[in-house]
Amino acid sequence: MKKLLLPVVVFCLLFSAVAAAQGPVQGGTFRYALTTNPRGMFNPILNTEVYDGYINSVVYDGLIYIDENLEPQPKIAKSWEFSEDGLALTFYLHQGVKFHDGVELTAKDVAYTYKTILHPEYTGVRYGDFSMLVGAEDYHNGLADQVPGIKVVDDYTITFTTSEPFAPLLSQFTYGILPSHLLAHIPVGELELADFNRHPIGSGPFKFVEFLTDQHVLLEANEDYFFGRPNIDTLVFQRVAEDALPIYIRQGRVDYAEISPENYLEVSSIPGIDVYVYEALSYNYICFNMRQPRFADPVVRQAITYGFDRETYVEVLREGFGIVANAPIPMASWAFTSEGINEYPYDPELAAQMLAEAGWKPGADGVLEKEGMRLEFELLVPEGTRVNEQMALLFQQNMEEIGIKVNLVFMEFSAAVDRVDARQFDTFTMGWSLSVDPDPYGIWHSTSPWNDPGFYNERSDELLELGRRETDPAKRKEIYAEWQRLINHELPTMFLSYGVTIAAVSERVQGIDTEPGPLGPLVSLDKLAQIWLLQ
Amino acid sequence: MWRYIVRRIFVQGIPVLLGFTFVLYFVITIAPGSPVTHLRGVPNIDEETIARRQAQLGLNDSFPVQYVKWLGRVLRGDLGLSFDSSRRPVSELILERMPATILLSASSIVLGWVIGIPVGILSARYQYSALDYVITFLAFVGISAPSFFFGLLLLYVFAARLNVLPAGGFFLAGEPRTLVGYVQYLLLPSITLGLGSIAGIARYMRSSLLEVMGQDFLRTARAKGLSENKVVYKHALRNALLPILTLMGFTIPSIFSGAVIVENIFAWPGLGSLAIQAVNERNYPVIMGINLMFAVLIFLGSLIADISYAVVDPRIRYE
Numbered sequence: 001m002k003k004l005l006l007p008v009v010v011f012c013l014l015f016s017a018v019a020a021a022q023g024p025v026q027g028g029t030f031r032y033a034l035t036t037n038p039r040g041m042f043n044p045i046l047n048t049e050v051y052d053g054y055i056n057s058v059v060y061d062g063l064i065y066i067d068e069n070l071e072p073q074p075k076i077a078k079s080w081e082f083s084e085d086g087l088a089l090t091f092y093l094h095q096g097v098k099f100h101d102g103v104e105l106t107a108k109d110v111a112y113t114y115k116t117i118l119h120p121e122y123t124g125v126r127y128g129d130f131s132m133l134v135g136a137e138d139y140h141n142g143l144a145d146q147v148p149g150i151k152v153v154d155d156y157t158i159t160f161t162t163s164e165p166f167a168p169l170l171s172q173f174t175y176g177i178l179p180s181h182l183l184a185h186i187p188v189g190e191l192e193l194a195d196f197n198r199h200p201i202g203s204g205p206f207k208f209v210e211f212l213t214d215q216h217v218l219l220e221a222n223e224d225y226f227f228g229r230p231n232i233d234t235l236v237f238q239r240v241a242e243d244a245l246p247i248y249i250r251q252g253r254v255d256y257a258e259i260s261p262e263n264y265l266e267v268s269s270i271p272g273i274d275v276y277v278y279e280a281l282s283y284n285y286i287c288f289n290m291r292q293p294r295f296a297d298p299v300v301r302q303a304i305t306y307g308f309d310r311e312t313y314v315e316v317l318r319e320g321f322g323i324v325a326n327a328p329i330p331m332a333s334w335a336f337t338s339e340g341i342n343e344y345p346y347d348p349e350l351a352a353q354m355l356a357e358a359g360w361k362p363g364a365d366g367v368l369e370k371e372g373m374r375l376e377f378e379l380l381v382p383e384g385t386r387v388n389e390q391m392a393l394l395f396q397q398n399m400e401e402i403g404i405k406v407n408l409v410f411m412e413f414s415a416a417v418d419r420v421d422a423r424q425f426d427t428f429t430m431g432w433s434l435s436v437d438p439d440p441y442g443i444w445h446s447t448s449p450w451n452d453p454g455f456y457n458e459r460s461d462e463l464l465e466l467g468r469r470e471t472d473p474a475k476r477k478e479i480y481a482e483w484q485r486l487i488n489h490e491l492p493t494m495f496l497s498y499g500v501t502i503a504a505v506s507e508r509v510q511g512i513d514t515e516p517g518p519l520g521p522l523v524s525l526d527k528l529a530q531i532w533l534l535q
Numbered sequence: 536m537w538r539y540i541v542r543r544i545f546v547q548g549i550p551v552l553l554g555f556t557f558v559l560y561f562v563i564t565i566a567p568g569s570p571v572t573h574l575r576g577v578p579n580i581d582e583e584t585i586a587r588r589q590a591q592l593g594l595n596d597s598f599p600v601q602y603v604k605w606l607g608r609v610l611r612g613d614l615g616l617s618f619d620s621s622r623r624p625v626s627e628l629i630l631e632r633m634p635a636t637i638l639l640s641a642s643s644i645v646l647g648w649v650i651g652i653p654v655g656i657l658s659a660r661y662q663y664s665a666l667d668y669v670i671t672f673l674a675f676v677g678i679s680a681p682s683f684f685f686g687l688l689l690l691y692v693f694a695a696r697l698n699v700l701p702a703g704g705f706f707l708a709g710e711p712r713t714l715v716g717y718v719q720y721l722l723l724p725s726i727t728l729g730l731g732s733i734a735g736i737a738r739y740m741r742s743s744l745l746e747v748m749g750q751d752f753l754r755t756a757r758a759k760g761l762s763e764n765k766v767v768y769k770h771a772l773r774n775a776l777l778p779i780l781t782l783m784g785f786t787i788p789s790i791f792s793g794a795v796i797v798e799n800i801f802a803w804p805g806l807g808s809l810a811i812q813a814v815n816e817r818n819y820p821v822i823m824g825i826n827l828m829f830a831v832l833i834f835l836g837s838l839i840a841d842i843s844y845a846v847v848d849p850r851i852r853y854e
Contacts, residue, residue, distance in 0.1 A: 241802035414568020
């Protein structure tokens, strides 16, 4: 048997080498597994669910796209430039880009798409991305009927202007461009009810064919795609039950799937399947309610962090699928720094010593007390993720060793969010998924509604404001490095780990990014227009 | 008879349904969490956008106002629009998933009868034999096993290990929709869903048949020299089946609620995942729509059971 095997292996290797050398071939069906079905909002300015966004990203093209290094790259816009003062951003569009119905895409469609987002009756959730455009606020509040910040220069040139420099702006122009000739007659307030959203027409690499609720979304290659017809003929987003995913992968019924860490070992043992593990743009944390006096002293927050064995959490509970985090900018981002960052290695003795030096003494029941404050608090844990629940138990146990009593409160997710929004918590654990631009303003500025810890620090606010205005990437990186050191010292929340994503890909899929960055082997879904299948 | 049906619908059914929707709407609105909670995860979203959405969805109204508005629409035959971003009509969301749920529920009910009744008869005919004990044991396993466990077990054995049946889901895009295909996709979920009723019906059938077999008229039949087969299948069985009919009315609700769980395990494209998603997202109109529909179905189920009872047993008349 062994003797037989060798030639077979050699033959297979030869065969795949030949096939790879052949270069791209056309044809075939690529199946992408989804464990949650899209809702059917195939309109890039109105969808809120990620999975609808998948379909939108292949049916529509944006002005730009984000590449594997998280850098903006030209798409419908062949180039762009900032004015000297950094306030005006001008896009130059390709000529001859066509919607699936054959009508040419021009600057008018771009203006329509972005103006709709700012419209007073707009029902979607993207206004916050573009509210900084000149005149956006007045238009949004119905005080003006034009947006001076959006200017169509000619059919292939459009300029967006902000009142002050806004560094993240460029990376936000990824939303798909809508065909204004099909939509402009519909009142913006009723756009969400339009039949168009169920039969989308964009200018992207794939044409929408059918959406069968809870079954699949079927798309076909756009023969006349401006950037070249995709190699695959058919693209299917196939719904698969979470529990059945490894079986579907084994049976070759899907070509691509994101899998959970529990399935890693099983799926990576399947012949013909490559498994990629890459860092996601996300992290999870335990948030302190700094409005409570006992959490006001940074020493307490630092001591708790020293006292929690986060290495064990990542290595054992998460089975290594994660990276211990010490600041809120993910490693994969260009703004990440490890310089001057304290890693808070697990050290219960140091933690106890720090608390003692800060004046905390054990009370009658052994729980630390100081001036009427007690280190006994609740940790809110949203239910449903086993590893989270185990983390909470480990935290409770670790804290007990340094004289802190943690009472765990398990709650359904929505109920927990309610408590957080009402600021009725001592501590809670959740996670953030981040956008491509590292700008942390939205979560951390003292005026932000999502500043859950109630963190206020003058220097932090200053840096966040500076970071948004600075258009020179090198200087901006320096600003965010200082900010990360500040947060790493202050620890308004205890950072637990950066997330990772695991993708299983059939070996018959060629042309993917085999050393994936945070956007994965398909670079979001941009690579779908170029991949090909071994027949 | 007709008067009875009309009274059941108007005097009992409608007030009960009204009360049910009122209590349900009340409970889901006081539950913590709100339909706009999930928007919090959208990058760069501002508070004002969430507030606007809340107003658009009519969530700033008090509970009684919301309920009355909802009821008003329902009475005009409109279940409202879903709260998720797709804003599709709830009736459309339900109707496009109904066929799959009905197919699954109906086939598991059929399985329950086709397997449960013969097994129950065997068990009764060979009372206290080894066969009876085995059947009794299996029936108790079937009644007690939670469907999610049994469903995963079936997936593991038939899809993962033996690789003879698909691992849940429905036809792949482009796969021809043949009868054999339907059976293949339907088999595991309907067995999972039907297991409880197979076991339940078998147990009921057994005790019902045993009870009838002990009666005087059967002794007479045997004394007249009828064969045992004739005694059992011709005389005993028809009488023993009667209580089982009532059982049918009562199993319909549990089949439908069981379907919600089973459909999620098998990614069956029915109402199950819609229902669970709606609850997690506090999608009020969808939760109300699905529950109202189930309530109506359950009411009709028990009504049909009552009526068929009268049809089978001429002694029963409703006046």
